[in-house]
Amino acid sequence: MLxxxxxxxxVVSFFIFYRFDKRFNIKxxxxxxxxxxxxxxxxxxxxxxxxxxxxxxxxxxEIDVFIPSEEKVYLSKTELKENLYHISVLLHExxxxxxxxxxxxxxxxxxxxxxYRQIMLIILMILFLxxxxxxxxxxxxxxxxxxxxxFYAFSVIRYEYNCYKRTNKLINELYNNKKIKKxxxxxxxxxxxxxxxxxxxxxxxxxxx
Ligand SMILES: [Zn+2]
Numbered sequence: 310m311l312x313x314x315x316x317x318x319x320v321v322s323f324f325i326f327y328r329f330d331k332r333f334n335i336k337x338x339x340x341x342x343x344x345x346x347x348x349x350x351x352x353x354x355x356x357x358x359x360x361x362x363x364x365x366x367x368x369x370x371e372i373d374v375f376i377p378s379e380e381k382v383y384l385s386k387t388e389l390k391e392n393l394y395h396i397s398v399l400l401h402e403x404x405x406x407x408x409x410x411x412x413x414x415x416x417x418x419x420x421x422x423x424x425y426r427q428i429m430l431i432i433l434m435i436l437f438l439x440x441x442x443x444x445x446x447x448x449x450x451x452x453x454x455x456x457x458x459x460f461y462a463f464s465v466i467r468y469e470y471n472c473y474k475r476t477n478k479l480i481n482e483l484y485n486n487k488k489i490k491k492x493x494x495x496x497x498x499x500x501x502x503x504x505x506x507x508x509x510x511x512x513x514x515x516x517x518x
Contacts, residue, residue, distance in 0.1 A: 311447055312440045322514050329510055333503050340496055341394040347489050348391050349399060355483070356403050362410055364403050373398045375405040377420055382406065393493060397500040404475040408468060415467040422464070429457060462512055473505045 353364050365381040374383050382402040384395060408416045436450040477498055484494040 311444060312437070315437070315440075315447070315450075319514065326510055326514060330507065333507055336503065337394045337500060340397070340500060341392045343393045343496070345391050345393050345396045345489070345493060347396060347483065347493075349396065351488070352396060352399050352403070355479075355488075356406070360407050362403070362406050364399075364406055366399075373402065375402045375409070377409050380406070380409075393496050394500060397497040400476050400479055400497065401472060401501060401504065404472045404479070405468075407475065408472060413468060413471065415464045415471070419464040419468065422460070426457075426460075429453065433457065458512055466509060466512065469505055469508045473501055476501050 349366070353366070356362050356364050363380075365379075367381050367383050372383060375381075376383060382399065382405075384398060384402075405416070433450065433453055436446050436453065440447040440450055480489070480494050480497050480501075483489045484491065489497070
């Protein structure tokens with residue numbers, strides 16, 4: 310019975326986060342239709358001049374992400390290049406490149422723990438499936454699950470929040486140096502805020518992604 314309640318909890322959570330994710334995507338698609346006054350190349354130059362980091366870009370991918378092993382930033386949604394969403398994502402991922410180069414601890418922790426997380430995930434699934442036949446294992450599942458989300462919150466939310474602060478600072482600098490307009494700066498900040506909120510909301514089911 311308890312296993313079924315747990316299962317319902319996860320299904321409902323997943324549905325809520327899926328809806329939120331979709332809403333975030335609809336909003337970001339809207340910003341992908343607005344041309345930005347600053348170009349991708351200028352942003353890349355900015356990172357090079359100010360922080361001494363080189364950003365390699367791979368375009369038209371499925372997801373927006375920084376791949377540390379390749380030292381490349383993957384960018385999707387390039388129907389209209391140099392749009393506000395695209396630039397905003399580039400600023401965010403560029404700051405992950407800086408964190409990576411600086412060996413920022415929460416990010417290092419997350420990257421280096423990848424194989425252990427996969428093992429933990431398999432154990433979690435086995436415990437959960439076993440709990441249907443053997444309810445006594447359910448508390449073990451919960452202990453492991455709490456450990457998992459605590460770790461997720463300590464590493465992912467910490468480095469994402471740090472990245473959020475760095476990106477906001479950079480947006481302010483770009484605005485102060487008259488490289489972007491005021492309304493562009495506020496839209497870029499809004500995208501950063503929504504992305505951060507998404508990460509925080511994802512915490513309970515972060516490992517399902
Ligand atoms: Zn990020």
